[in-house]
Amino acid sequence: MEEDEEQADLDTKKGNHFGHTFRLHMVTWNVATADPPEDLASLLQLNSPKSPDLYVIGLQEVYSGPLRFLSDMLFDDPWSQALISTLAPRNYIKVSAVRMQGLLLLFFSKLEHVPFIRNIQTTYTRTGLFGYWGNKGGVSVRLAFYGHTLCFLNCHLAAHMDYASERVDEFESIMDAQTFNCKKAPKIVDHRLVFWLGDLNFRIQDHGMHFVRTCINDQTYNLLWSKDQLIMMKKKEQMLQEFEEGPLDFQPTYKFDRNSDTYDSSGKKRKPAWTDRILWRLRSKTLSPDKREEEKSSSDEKKLPQQEEEEKEKKKEEEEDEEEEYPLKIKQELYTSNMEYSISDHKPVIGIFNLQLRKMFDTPLVRLQAEGDWSADIDAMVIYSPLQPFTSSTWDWIGLYKVGFSSVLDYITYTWVKDDEVVFNEEIMQVYVSKEEIPVRGGECVLCYFSSTMQSIIGISEPFKVHESKVALEEGFLPERINGLNKAVSEDEFWK
Numbered sequence: 001m002e003e004d005e006e007q008a009d010l011d012t013k014k015g016n017h018f019g020h021t022f023r024l025h026m027v028t029w030n031v032a033t034a035d036p037p038e039d040l041a042s043l044l045q046l047n048s049p050k051s052p053d054l055y056v057i058g059l060q061e062v063y064s065g066p067l068r069f070l071s072d073m074l075f076d077d078p079w080s081q082a083l084i085s086t087l088a089p090r091n092y093i094k095v096s097a098v099r100m101q102g103l104l105l106l107f108f109s110k111l112e113h114v115p116f117i118r119n120i121q122t123t124y125t126r127t128g129l130f131g132y133w134g135n136k137g138g139v140s141v142r143l144a145f146y147g148h149t150l151c152f153l154n155c156h157l158a159a160h161m162d163y164a165s166e167r168v169d170e171f172e173s174i175m176d177a178q179t180f181n182c183k184k185a186p187k188i189v190d191h192r193l194v195f196w197l198g199d200l201n202f203r204i205q206d207h208g209m210h211f212v213r214t215c216i217n218d219q220t221y222n223l224l225w226s227k228d229q230l231i232m233m234k235k236k237e238q239m240l241q242e243f244e245e246g247p248l249d250f251q252p253t254y255k256f257d258r259n260s261d262t263y264d265s266s267g268k269k270r271k272p273a274w275t276d277r278i279l280w281r282l283r284s285k286t287l288s289p290d291k292r293e294e295e296k297s298s299s300d301e302k303k304l305p306q307q308e309e310e311e312k313e314k315k316k317e318e319e320e321d322e323e324e325e326y327p328l329k330i331k332q333e334l335y336t337s338n339m340e341y342s343i344s345d346h347k348p349v350i351g352i353f354n355l356q357l358r359k360m361f362d363t364p365l366v367r368l369q370a371e372g373d374w375s376a377d378i379d380a381m382v383i384y385s386p387l388q389p390f391t392s393s394t395w396d397w398i399g400l401y402k403v404g405f406s407s408v409l410d411y412i413t414y415t416w417v418k419d420d421e422v423v424f425n426e427e428i429m430q431v432y433v434s435k436e437e438i439p440v441r442g443g444e445c446v447l448c449y450f451s452s453t454m455q456s457i458i459g460i461s462e463p464f465k466v467h468e469s470k471v472a473l474e475e476g477f478l479p480e481r482i483n484g485l486n487k488a489v490s491e492d493e494f495w496k
Helices: 066-074 078-090 111-116 161-177 209-218 229-234 289-302 306-325 470-474
Strands: 020-030 054-060 092-100 103-110 117-128 133-145 148-156 193-199 276-282 328-337 349-357 366-371 380-386 397-402 413-416 421-424 429-433 443-451 456-460 464-467 477-482 485-490
Touching (some): 054 078, 078 092, 078 103, 092 111, 092 117, 103 111, 111 117, 111 456, 117 456, 133 161, 148 161, 161 229, 276 349, 366 443, 366 456
Parallel strands (some): 148 193
Antiparallel strands (some): 020 349, 054 103, 117 133, 133 148, 193 276, 328 349, 443 464
16 A cells, blocks of 8 residues: 555655645634635635645534535535635645534645645544534544655634633544554654644633733734643643644634624623634654653553564654655745635634655656547547556546546546456556447546555546547437436437
């Protein structure tokens, strides 16, 4: 499963690829069951001269009533649909998504990066109602981006002023509970870079309402930081100390009257707070002497078997060697709230980051192309060849997509690789595609190889033209869209 993460491309080994910078745009927003607004341009900063390479959007309290939730299980929910329809025309693909009731996490990438995003896995942890209810908890997406392991964790933690310790307990239990089928990074903390975002629900304590609102009006936010519960808890909780956060130089994002910029005017008059946050943790290359001694004492107490201790030490050495050879740096460019949206009692928070890294590989695992002319009049062939070793599966498939497709599942048709292979040698394989599966109307298309083992697209062809069916046109057939596939029906049948 992980050969691609462990094997560097030969060109990279020669030292030709250092210092690539990628722009990451992150959003966290408790949408309070509201449907998405018509215009998401400001949220996604679509008019910015610098377009992101990646978008990660974490939402909380997405409406999950029984009927809506059932329909969302079959189709994309309204928020996913709105984001996909906004980003797909700009050449972004929805690479992964995970949902647990009202918690939703979406990962989008520019098409050019998609073959280099591998080993994608998702998971979730419930913390509501003693772990049985998913209104609170965390959902996560983990992946390898050009070989570097990243994990994104979207949380909605316990509410109310007096539950700061409970929020930390929930976070730590989520971090401990979530595991992945990945030898290199089986837990969240094992990833090179972790992002923690969501409605974390930490409040501003001690200060009275008047002082808090005065600081907001005067934009002297720094006077409130010392009483922000998350900042306070970081001083005494080791796990939190490993996470970094930009300065809170923006208005607290909770709680507002809906459809306004006015803080809570109800009878409860909740005190404003920075409940919505984005933090990150870059795995340190070397441990400080104090940390090393602490780990040694912990190991002595547990009395790990010698073999297990040696394996642990070997893994540390491998991590340090990797971090030396393939450095990863992160810089936050923007951390702010967006006050333009008023559909919720929370305002969205935006974080923009620059990731500077050395690619562990820059060659797709598979090269593929359409052989000859394609149309619904003749059976077609796909030629593909592995460019690097990887673990193939009988569940691998090649999909035919229209140019501008929006997600992995947005294919016109697909064919199983093992089932339909007709020629095999060490370098080139050919896969058969029935003419019955090719769209009658034709159009500009691409082919994508999907690895079931890595749960990702690992190769994309150059665009090619599927020609309109001459037979269908000559015989008076009309194209009809059925289940995402153009099929030919007679004119009489079409109007029945």
